[in-house]
Amino acid sequence: MTPEFVVGFARQAIEITLVISLPMLGVGMIVGIFISVLQAATQIQEMTLTMVPKIVAIFIALLVAFPWIMDKMMTYTTNLFLNLPNYIQ
Structure with a gap:
């Protein structure tokens, strides 16, 4: 194994970790910005008002993106196992 390979x-x-986490992080950011604007407009400063909607939105995004995430992970793992003999040399 060469240093370039590692x-x-x-x-x-x-890279695959970042690509897989992108949908949930994006949804969390969008919901967080929306709630922050709503809090600034209404002057309601409640911490649970920011956390609960973000958790629910991220969970829904995870459920929606789950088939795509599993496809990416299965492709990565399949390529890893198929090329394992090449990696050992």
């Missing part, structure tokens, strides 16, 4: 392998793992 760096490329780690880069690919980090």
Whole structure:
């Protein structure tokens, strides 16, 4: 194993992790901004008002994106196992 291979392998793992987490993070950010604007407009400063809608929205986004996430993970894992003999050499 060369250092370039290890760096490329780690880069690919980090890249797939970021791509998989993007839908949930995006939904959380959008809901957080919307709730912040709503709080600023109404001057309601309640911490649970920000956390509960974000948790629910992220959970719904996870349920919607789950088939896509599983497809990405299965493709990555399949490629990893199929190329395992090449990695050992």
